[in-house]
Every structure is written in structure tokens, then in C-alpha cells.
Amino acid sequence: KRRVGVMTSGGDAPGMNGAVRAVVRMAIAKGCEAYGIYEGYEGLVQGGDMIKEMQWDDVRGFLSEGGTLIGTARCMAFMERAGRLKAAKNMVVRGMDALVICGGDGSLTGADKFRAEWSGLLEELVQTKELTPEQTAPFKHLNIVGLVGSIDNDMSSTDATIGCYSSLARICQSIDYIDATAFSHQRAFVIEVMGRHCGWLALMAGVSCGADFIFIPEKPPSEDWQNEMCKKVAKQRNMGKRKTIVIVAEGAHDQELHKITPDQVKDVLSKKLGLDTRITTLGHVQRGGNPCAYDRMLSTLQGAEAVNAVLEATPDTPSPVICIIENKIVRKPLLDAVALTKSVAEAIKAKDFAKAMQLRDAE
């Protein structure tokens, strides 16, 4: 029986449990054995109890749970070759030659590196007598399949990452709550949202909540942003609007980028417009809580497709990442997706925003 491992890695995202459930059940339905690797790469490096066979019933109830029930960790040991050697040994000892990883671009890059080194790792394990040639012989190739789990929606080659719509829903719900109190006191609120270097959550939250002004990393604020913002806000206030919402993406106050901080925005609104202004940093509430219907659906369809990709892989197939493009679940070469994501991030860092947009549009 083929043995397929599944893990979640990097920051948790709503829908990751749905992905684990789908991989486990699809693997079993296709006649394989499924293994849950706990605490991300940490579990793969440590082995033992951290790698457990999972049965159909073990993932019952996973679909609607937030976070990741099999844990995640930012694992330093896997960054070192010594850690990857241990991980390779654990996989061979457990008879696993396929790994489905649900995580962000960093986690997926690590996985492909592991695959590229695989035969070298096995050779070293034989040379150092950690494993025998007989043990490694059936495991010539490592199959890696990526699922993109992240609230940030920052991965190129897919329209939506698992978790981004749940997070967006949570942000909108939180802003609705803030709206009520803002309206009551005629206050302004500056709301900081997550997203790392990507402004998708901030932009879409702004559109969905009718924010007055939005700061995102991908668009430099004009030199005159203070006046521009005040003009817009004042116009709305003059039309009778009792509340003001300004959204600042965390990536917009990157010290090397636009340096727009919520404090700065608050000062401008209070001093120039005389508005009673508060700051709300939504924080990890954006990442927790149960997945919305879209993320349950996406993680289930993509988890099932990941197992198909494992079973159809040949030694020459590049590691795929499962994406959704124009509402279709598709496979894309993992390395291309990661490389494109990096190019976009680099263009933003270099303040070449036109190039960043071009790269995103070309996807």
C-alpha cells in the first residue's frame, strides 16, 4: 500500500483541517494509507509519535474546525541538512514516499528543496549506515504536492489561498462591529489588518466594508496623501456620514516601504479634521475561528486533487501545487508558482509597483 503523509506548516489558516481531512479520506478511498505529521516539519524531523497513521474516523469533525488540529511550527531544524536527513530517514522507516503539505510559499519552497535533495540524502543515510541499501531501494523518488494555506492570499498562480476568504469574512465582521460604535460617537477608526507583504486582505476588506481610505503595500501613497485622505473623509462627513474607517495593511507600514503607520494616520485625522479617532489592530482574530463555506469547499476539492496528483506522479513530473484559477481546480508547477511569488515580492520591495502589477496580471 502507498503511504501518503500530510502536514500543515507555517501560519495556520482556516480550512487547513478540511485539507487534512480530504487528503486522509481520499488516500484511504484510493487504497493508500494516510499518515498525519504533527507540528509541521518538526514532526517530520522528530518522527516517533509525531507521525501517526490516520483512519477515516480520525478526521471526523475536522471540516468546520479553525486553525490546524495537527499543529504547525516554524521549524529551524528542517532548514539545516542534518534536520532534513532525519526527516528523510523517518519517511523511509515509515515507508512514506509522498508528502502533501498545506502551507505558505516558504513552507512549500522547503518541501521542494527536500525533494531535490532526496536521492543525496538517501545516499548519505546509507553511507553513514543509518539505513541499508535494501531499505532505501523502494524509495527512489519523493513526491511532494503543495496546497496553499495562508490567510494572506499572497501566492501567485492561484486566485485564492485556503483561509483568505474566512479571514476576509472575519475582518468584515469585526469592521461591522466597529462601525456600530463609530457611528454612535461619530468617531474615526484606523484599522490595521494582516497580510504580511500583500494588500489583498486590506483592499478587499475596504471594498467589502465601504472604507473611506485604504493603504496597501502595492500602491505608494502620493506625496500629498494627508490632504487627499482628509479631502475624501471631509466630503463624506459633509454628506452626513457619521463614521470614518481607514484601513492600513500591515505591509504598508513596512519600514523600507511606505512607512504609513496607524498612529500617523490617526494624528492626521485628529489634528487636521478634528475627528475623535481610535486605532484597532485586529491581530490574530483574523486567523482564528472556523472556516467559511468557501474555504471548506476549496480545501476539500484541493485535498482530493492532491492525492490524485500523488498517484499520477511520474519521476519526471515537477512537484505540483494545487491551485484554483477561474473557479477550476488545477495543478501548476510548484517551483514556478514560488518563483513568481518571489518576483512579485521583490518588485514591491524595490518599489517597482508597475512591475509587480504586471507580474500579477501575467499569471
Ligand code: F6P
Ligand atoms: O502569514 C499569515 C500571517 O498571519 C500574516 O498575515 C502576519 O504577518 C503573520 O502571519 C503573523 O505571524 P505570527 O503569527 O508569527 O505573528
